[in-house]
Amino acid sequence: xxxxxxxxxxxxxxEAASLELGCNYSYGGTVNLFWYVQYPxxxxxLLLKYFSGDPLVKGIKGFEAEFIKSKFxxxxxxxxxxxxxxxxxxxxxxxxxxxxxxxxxxxLTVNP
Amino acid sequence: xxxxxxxxRYKITETGRQVTLMCHQTWSHSYMFWYRQxxxxxxxxxxxxxxxxxxxxxxxxDGYVVSRSKTENFPLTxxxxxxxxxxxxxxxxxxxxxxxxxxxxPGTRLTVL
Numbered sequence: 001x002x003x004x005x006x007x008x009x010x011x012x013x014x015e016a017a018s019l020e021l022g023c024n025y026s027y028g029g030t031v032n033l034f035w036y037v038q039y040p041x042x043x044x045x046l047l048l049k050y051f052s053g054d055p056l057v058k059g060i061k062g063f064e065a066e067f068i069k070s071k072f073x074x075x076x077x078x079x080x081x082x083x084x085x086x087x088x089x090x091x092x093x094x095x096x097x098x099x100x101x102x103x104x105x106x107x108l109t110v111n112p
Numbered sequence: 113x114x115x116x117x118x119x120x121r122y123k124i125t126e127t128g129r130q131v132t133l134m135c136h137q138t139w140s141h142s143y144m145f146w147y148r149q150x151x152x153x154x155x156x157x158x159x160x161x162x163x164x165x166x167x168x169x170x171x172x173x174d175g176y177v178v179s180r181s182k183t184e185n186f187p188l189t190x191x192x193x194x195x196x197x198x199x200x201x202x203x204x205x206x207x208x209x210x211x212x213x214x215x216x217x218p219g220t221r222l223t224v225l
Contacts, residue, residue, distance in 0.1 A: 032211045043202060043216040044155075051211035090154060098143050098162070098206065099170070100214055104154035 002027040002093050006103035013081055014111050021076040021106050023065075023091035032094040033074040035065055038105075039087045047089070050074060061085070083112045115139075118203050118217040126225050131190045133220050135203030141215075142208040144186040145170075146178065148199040149219075155202065161186055162208070193224045 007022035025031065032051050036044040048059025055067040065076045074091060088107050092100040116137040125131050135144065142163050147155040147170075157170030159178040167178050175197060177189045186205075190197055200221050206214040 034214075036216075043218045044204075045216070046213050049211065049213065094211075094214075096210065098208060098210075099145075099157060099160060101157075102147075102155040104152065 002031075002095055002101045004091050004093050004101055004103035006089075006091055006106050008106045009104070010107045010109070012109045012111065015083055016080050017110075019076070019078040019081045019085075019108070021089055021091075021108070023074045023076065023103060024072050025074065025091070025093040026072065027093055027095055029095050033065075033067060034092040034094065034100065035059065035063070035074070035076050036090045036092060036102075037087045038090065044090065047076070081108070081110045083110050086110045116203060116205055116215055116217040118201075118220050120220060121218065122221050124223045124225065125193050127194060128192050131193050131222065133188045133190075133201055133203075133222070135186045135188070135217060137184055137186075137203075137205040137215075137217075139205065139207075139215075140183055141205035142183070143206045143214075144180065145204040145206075145214070146176070146186070146188045147202045147204065148172065148197075149202060150199050158188065158201075190222075193222075195224050198222060198224045 003026045005024045034049045035047040050067045058064045088105045090105045091103040094100045119134045145160045146158040161167045161180040203217040
């Protein structure tokens with residue numbers, strides 16, 4: 001069975017600080033990895049995904065993530081956060097069955 | 113407009129009543145999903161469907177029923193609502209292509225009194 005672990009429940013940063021959110025997964029086959037963002041009161045939107053190829057994936061709004069197979073990790077990074085990045089971030093893993101398993105989410109609060 | 117819609121957006125009901133949440137997508141995606149989102153639990157899969165007339169249980173199916181008579185619709189029914197089913201429900205869809213993006217609807221906030 002696939003599972004996802006997000007290490008940080010709530011992260012508080014000041015604007016311009018660097019961000020790294022941890023995500024580890026468990027899955028025995030070929031994985032697809034995703035990061036979704038949920039802004040307050042809104043639905044989930046895709047930030048980026050890893051399917052194959054270059055393990056460093058760039059997404060929207062300056063976010064990137066690195067797939068490290070040996071560590072079963074897919075951490076999300078952004079060099080300089082903005083107040084508008086305040087949101088909840090979900091890591092998800094998908095396999096050949098097209099189902100996604102989500103982590104419990106990390107709430108990011110960016111103070112101006 | 114193209115996309116995925118849910119109705120109603122907000123619903124208050126009483127324990128024991130039957131409630132149906134609607135989901136409609138215009139992309140003709142094969143796969144559709146229902147999740148519930150609860151504080152501390154993230155998103156948990158209730159049911160999913162690979163195509164019309166094909167449905168399967170997810171992680172938390174008890175107390176829910178789904179159907180998929182048409183590709184574009186995937187209603188979720190709570191046959192006898194309980195307070196523990198108070199949650200935000202998200203419908204999603206995706207193509208049957210590995211690695212494809214899963215698109216989410218705007219959500220339905222359900223309160224069971």
